[in-house]
Amino acid sequence: MSAIRERLGETALLGVLAALVVAVGVAGPLYADAAARNVLAASAAAATPGEQSLTVTVEMTARNGIAAALAELRGSIAVVPAGPGVREIRGGYRRGSVTPRESAAPIEVLLAARDDVCAHLALTGACPARPGEVALAATTARRLGLVAGDTFAFQVQPTAPPATLRVTAVYDVDGAGGGLTDSYWAGRRELTPVPLRVENPVFTVPDTLQTLGADTFQATLDHVADLTAMSPDDVEALARTLRSAEEPGRGIAVTGGLSRLLPQIVADRDTVAVPVVVGAVLLLGVAWWVLLLGAGHAAAERRTQAVLGALRGAPARHRAALTAGPGVLTVLVALPVGLVLGRSLAQLLAWATMAAPGPVPLSATALAVAGGLTLAVLVSVVFAQVRVHRGGVLDALRQVPARRGAAGGIAVVVVVVLAVAAAWQLRTGDAQVLGLAETVLPAAAPVLMLVAAGLVAARTVRPLAGLLGRAGLRTGRVGTALGALYASRRPGMDRLVALVVIVMALLAQAAYGWQGLQGAEQEQARLALGAAEVVRVRAPSRAALLHLVRQADPAGDWAMAVARQESSTGTTVAVDTARLARVAYWPAGAGVPADRVARQLRPTANPSLRITGAALLLDLTMPETLHIDLPLTAVLDGPRGEPVIATAAAVPGSGRHQLRLDVPACAEGSGCRLAWLSFRFDPGGVVLHGIAQAAPDAVVADAVAMTDPARWRTTIGAAGVTLSPLPGGLAVDYEPVDPRYPDPEVRVQVADVPLPVPAALAGEARLAHDRTVVRGEMLSPLRRPVDVVAAAPALPGAGTQGLLVDLEYADRANDSMDNIADLQVWLAPDAPADALDRLRATGLVPVSAETAGQRTEHLLAVGQGPGSRFRFGAALLAVLLVMVAVSLVVAVDGPRRGAELAALRTQGVPQRAVRRATRSGYLLIVAAAAAGGGLLGAAAADDPPASSVLPVAVLVGAGLLLTATAYVVGTRLSRVTGLDLEDGR
Structure with a gap:
């Protein structure tokens, strides 16, 4: 002690x-x-x-009971996800048709059972508890004309007797259930209640599915992971479990993003x-x-x-x-x-x-x-x-x-050899150099190379200092010569220089790396979002979204309607092309300007058929072979983009006559756009002679338009439907491919969209030159052909894998009022502060908003950001440690150096020379080492950012801090006993 x-x-x-x-x-x-x-x-x-779930769907027999079928399904899965935070949800569903009370045309709905479903629905009424009891969505109840307590017939197939179901509750799709964000639904589009969908699922208890008269049903087994209740070790264990799972058997559909999300989380952690x-x-x-x-x-x-x-x-x-x-x-x-x-x-x-x-x-x-x-x-x-x-x-x-022993030299040689090996591996991609791990050596390679360069540079300090000292003696610069010669004789000087050079080089690399990472993640965030801010909204339809956004921003300066659909093959982004160049973020490396792409995505098409009256009049001839009423439905886009549907029955034996369909909503505003006419059964050769309107009276499509084959088309992918232009009109025939399974609906679509739909593809530019036709998901689960008219390495909202199409054309080519796409509004950087209020005023319901800055922060939180920040912070702390080292070295040398200079002062060395030797010796050495290290690190930085303000400021500040430390501590030599520099000779 x-x-x-x-x-x-x-x-x-x-x-x-x-x-x-x-x-x-x-x-x-x-x-x-x-x-x-x-x-x-x-x-x-x-x-x-969808990303937090793993879903299994398979068709199973209902003969032995629904519970037995679900137990059999679970037992057939080799690897069942389990662990903390993982919830298993069982259920099943069956599709069927229900006829609305005020319409002769039945609609298809999905009857589903699911564990604990009522807890995730905003119910008005009693939760279904017995077979035959159901809960309807408010949108479906309005379409069917039903309320709680009513009964209706549900028919799974034409040959099966209908089952009578009783409505016990109505659930609100905009209520607390929040199906769009509730992980309980496991991302199942068919089961998730969606505000935009009229035919939302009808929920019941499992035993109801056994009373439908069908032999089979679609059994579902979902596993949903609550990531907030899991630790990183739990995530890794579950990821290993899912990796070990075997390929599903035939007929078993396994979907969901959990098997991709968990490995991604593990990879991000690594x-x-x-x-x-x-x-x-x-x-x-x-x-x-x-x-x-x-x-x-x-x-x-x-x-x-x-x-x-x-x-x-x-x-x-x-x-x-x-x-x-x-x-x-x-x-x-x-x-x-x-x-x-x-x-x-x-x-x-x-x-x-x-x-x-x-x-x-x-x-x-x-x-x-x-x-x-x-x-x-x-x-x-x-x-x-x-x-x-x-x-x-x-x-x-x-x-x-x-x-000094030989260990220091051996260590330098080892570091240099490792640096050369790392550089070789980075250059050739050979992961087996020196048997080092594939991931460790590439990550450490830049550090090894900078350390090796710093050690080698430090080895040259003493010889160079000796040369400088001798040159100073020859030229009469005694102070400089004394400082340089001392540095050349000091055994530990090269270690201090090596430490300063290495730390400054690594600080430069960390600062440039952090700045570059921020820029790269910001670019990726802008590209992934597509605009400065993206607002997810709810709207009655895609057409309504387009109309309401244009109403909120009539000039088209700051808002653009967008529908975005993600799939395993890429992302389809449908935009209002008239506003693309002004609102969207267009990448600098696209190679083609945004306004030109917008023009290519919206070529001229046939004019739409617009109804501005209160009734739609169809001039048609019924075939003599038809002996039953033929329900005919007209589907239109309303004045505000909302769906307008009207149905009437064409009576057989009436010959040529006029069929009236009341559409009072079309008498408002700009009227309605006719999307298609559909027949419930085989039309058997019905001839459409013309389309007119009443109140006010006007001709919509005359005989010339009806007989023009370019004005009409069948549903994309429909088989067996034939549209034949006749001298007096358009004949509609249907011959099913398989008579046992006829199509329940035959459509005549208005051809007011170019087909294939023009699209810009994220890919090589040559794909646009050879006009490659590919298939993409056009806002629906079905893949449709698209005409590649432009190509760029990356597209806003779609990234490096996806399509960009015109929203209005994509909506028309979708052939469906149902929507599975994510409806969004993109806002420009200069959007007004009350942009969300203006959107709400039109009737749009904002669900969430995300800016490019928020997405950048998210990317920095899950990718290389935390590690890069830590490395930057570690380099800054290392500078503080180097300050301690500089102070320590100078303090250790103080007494000895002071005695030497005092002796020289006694022997007649001028005061000015001694002062320069004491106060500037370490300062110059540390300053030169700091500058050299900073330049070395800046030169070795990968992909330097466009702006170097932060790295340069950090390096200059660190260099000044180290130099000031050397100067302040070095001035202590002037106060050493026997060395009074204030006295002149």
Whole structure:
């Protein structure tokens, strides 16, 4: 203890450095754990219900009961996802038809049973509890004309007797159920209640499915993961379970994004871990370097004392206790301090780099690292003591510095060899160089190369300083010569220079890397969103979305209607092309301007048939072969884009006559657009002679238009439907491909859209030149042909894999009023502050909004962002440690250097020369090393960002800080006893 009290300053310094080493080692794994939890939380917040689920669908027999069939389905799955946060949901469904009370044309609905479904519906009435009881969506109830307490007939197929079902409740699709964001629905489009869909699912109990008179039903088994209730280890375990699952058997459809989301979360966690490890090793290496300097300094201070003790006959154990004892005791005391400091450092870095980091608890890994580092620090301190005490007694009494062994040179050679191997691997892609791991060496390669360059550059310091000193003597610059010659004779000078060069180079690389990553993620966020801000909305239909957005922004300066559909093959983005160039973010590398693409996506098409009267009049001739009433339905887009449907029955035997369909909504505003006419059964050769309107009276399509084959088409993909232009009109015939399964609906579509639909493709430019026709999902589950008229490497909203089409044309070519696409409104950067209020005023219902900045933050939270931030922060902390190293080296050299210069001053060296040698020697060395390291790191940066303001500012600040430290500490030499620089000669 007396030795500690005698050298209290050196002991305290050693304890602080040992605690810093332990703290840095502990902070790395703790931050990595916090980053992994942050990745999981960010992924959970951004995941859609479909991405959090794994669904199994298979057709099964209902003869043995629904419960038995579901149990059999579960038993047939080899690997069942299970674990914390994983919920299993069983159910089934069957499609059938229901005839509305005020219409002769039945509509198809889906009758479904699902575990605990009522808890996820906003019900008005009683939850179905017995067979035959059902809950209807409010939209479906209005379409069918039903209320709670009513009964209706549900028929699964024409040959089966209808089942009578009773309505016990009506659920609100806009209520608390929130099917669009509720993970309970597992992303099942057919089961999720959607405000835009009229025929929403009808929910019942499982036993109802057995009373329908059908032999089979679609059984469903869903597994939904609540990521907020899972730890990173739980996610990894579940990902391994899903990877081990075998291919599903024939007839079993396995969908859902959980099997893709979990590996992505694990990959993002690993992506975060690599730069965290690199940054932690960097910081740990610098801290250890400074520790060795401090330990060597403390040992050197006790060297003479230990030798004198040996000369006076002190026992070896006493000398060992005198030399190594204080250091060992100090390191042991520093262990708990380092643990607390490391946890605080990890918490501080987490708060600085993560949106919601939460607490950072100590882990078993961190404790193990702390124990291992403490042992390593003990060994390092003892080694430093042994190394300093080597040599003769005279050297110790004269305080001659210990000679440098060959270990330093060998270490430099090893680092250079590893750097060359890493560079070779990066160049050739060979992952087996030196047997190193495929991911570790590429990640460490830039660091290894910078460290090797710094070590090699430091080896040239002493020879160059000697040349500079001799040149100064020849030219009479005594002060410069004294400073340079001292640097060339100082054995540890190259180590200090190497430390400064390496840390500044790594700081430059980290700063440029962080700046570049921000720019790359910002570009990706803009491209993924498509605009500065994207608002998800609810609207009656896609056509209504288009109309209402144009109403909110008549000039088309800041808002654009968009429908976005994602699939396994890419993303289809349908936009209002008239506003594309003004609102969307168009990538600079597209190679084609946005306005030209907009024109190519909307070529001239046939004019639409518009109804501006209160009734639609069809001039038609019924065939004599038809003996039953023929329900005929007209489907139109209303004045505000809402669906307008009118049905009437054509009576057989009436010959040529006029059929009236009342559409009072079309008498308002700009009227309605006729989308299609549909026949419930085989029309048997019905001839359409013309279309007119009443109130006011007008001709919509005369005989010339009816007989023009370019004005009419069948449904895309429909088989057996024939449209034949006759001299007097358009004949409609139908011949089913399989008479056993006739199509329940035969349509005559208005051909007011170019087919195939023009599209811009994310891909090679040549695809637009050869006019390649591909197939894409055009706002529906069915893939339809598209005509590639433009191509770009990436497209707004679609990224590098997808299509861009005109929204109005895509809506018309969809041949359906049903919607599965995500309806959005894209806002320009200069959109007014009350943009959402203006959208609400038109009747649109905003669901959520996301800006490009928010998406950028999300990408930085789940990708390389946390690791890059940690690495940047570690480099900044390393600069602070280098300041300690500079102060330590200068302080150690102070007395010895002061004595040497005092002797030179006595021998007649001018005052000005001595002042320059003392105050500028270390300053110039540190400044040159800092500048060289910064330039080296900047030159080695990958893909430097367009703006270098942040990296340059950080490097200049760090260089000035190190230089100022060297200057301030160096001026202490002027106050050393025997060296009074203020006295002139």
